Amino acid sequence: MDNIAISVEHVKKIYKLYDRNRDRLKDALGFSKKPLGKEHYALNDVSFQVGQGETVGIIGTNGSGKSTILKIITGVLNPTDGEVKVNGRISALLELGAGFNMEYTGIENIYLNGTMIGFTKEEIDEKLQDILDFADIGDFVNQPVKTYSSGMFVRLAFAVAINIEPEILIVDEALSVGDVFFQTKCYHKFEEFKKMGKTILFVSHDLGSIGKYCDRVVLLNKGVKLAEGKPKDMIDLYKRVMAESKMEDSPKKEDGHAAIEGVAWKESMILNPDKQEYGDKKAEIIDFGIFDATGKITNTVSKFEECVLKLKVQFHEDVLNPIFAFTIRDLKGTDLTGTNSLIEGLEPGLIEAGTTLTVSFRQKLPFQKGQYLLQLGCTGYNGDELEVHHRLYDICCIQVLSKKVTVGYFDLNSIVSCNEE
Structure with a gap:
């Protein structure tokens, strides 16, 4: 002892x-x-x-x-x-x-x-x-x-x-x-x-x-x-354990076992029960998930570690060049960063009704350790007019892990050197 x-x-x-x-x-x-x-x-x-x-x-x-x-x-x-x-x-x-x-x-x-x-x-x-x-x-x-x-x-x-x-x-x-x-x-x-x-x-x-x-x-x-x-x-x-716990709460088959195959990605995420959404639903975000560097679905990612945000979008009407987007906010509601498929140069063309697309955003998050909120969207242009098909606000939390803390929200990942003159 x-x-x-x-x-x-x-x-x-x-x-x-x-x-x-x-x-x-x-x-x-x-x-x-x-x-x-x-x-x-x-x-x-x-x-x-x-x-x-x-x-x-x-x-x-x-x-x-x-x-x-x-x-x-x-x-x-x-x-x-x-x-x-x-x-x-x-x-x-x-x-x-x-x-x-x-x-x-x-x-x-x-x-x-x-x-x-x-x-x-x-x-x-x-x-x-x-x-x-x-x-x-x-x-x-x-x-x-x-x-x-x-x-x-x-x-x-x-x-x-x-x-x-x-x-x-x-x-x-x-x-x-x-x-x-x-x-x-x-x-x-x-x-x-x-x-x-x-x-x-x-x-x-x-x-x-x-x-x-x-x-x-x-x-x-x-x-x-x-x-x-x-x-x-x-x-x-x-x-x-968190992912498996969500699986246990997911729908069961007739034999009482969790229907692991075909379970929505979002069922393994920690979701906001008070989600806000709106849109005309010509296209609908029916599923989404964050995948870490090992391919596991998670709300927790490490700073500068590659992760993938995936959206599954179902089209109920024909949509020309839909735009898929995500935004990350702080807990006070301030938009910190975000992008969309149009900015990134993706034009998918005419998507017919009945089609389901999987959209992937692959990136490394440079945020300081802490909790952030995720927003998702699918929009498109009808002539010069922007139409919102489906937007989800504060749908889930992203927990960023890091051993290094710098000033502000982002880590610039600076490389510092010192040379004697």
């Missing part, structure tokens, strides 16, 4: 789920001869170890048990079965509001949290200025935290967690609340911790950060550990 910071052995966490509150009460009072609730395994026989000085990420779909395992490691929850051993002083940032008294001021909460971790008032006094400088919330530190914005709250919470010199830092998705500059500062602190030989365990949906900062990754799915290993391998496996 000397070189192991965290050991998780065969951990289970079982919750009882009830259809009615009165059934829960009957079970609790022992009035029922048989259990009325159904057992739900939030975690089922999960085991892994984190070595001292390692940065380990935990990834998985929603409901896979990521936050539950962190809460068990930090002692917020008790496991139903199994054992967790921790070798070192933990500082944890699990969720917004955890460990803070909403009626206390920021200063009072700093002392409260420090005392709970085991510091004396004098020791907290020594660290106070570092905490205030890192949080950078000004005079609000003297106001009750219930008056804080979510961004201010997480700044203070992370400043406390990161500046009390923990041997083990545990972070859940809370960082996603902070602005990009604060997140950058936090990740710089991560790098400092790594160089100091500290242990970091964190959960994130930001696969770019997982790939960049983690030495190893644990992949959970539906409460079970699927695998652990190198970040790139686990991210690739996670993408396959």
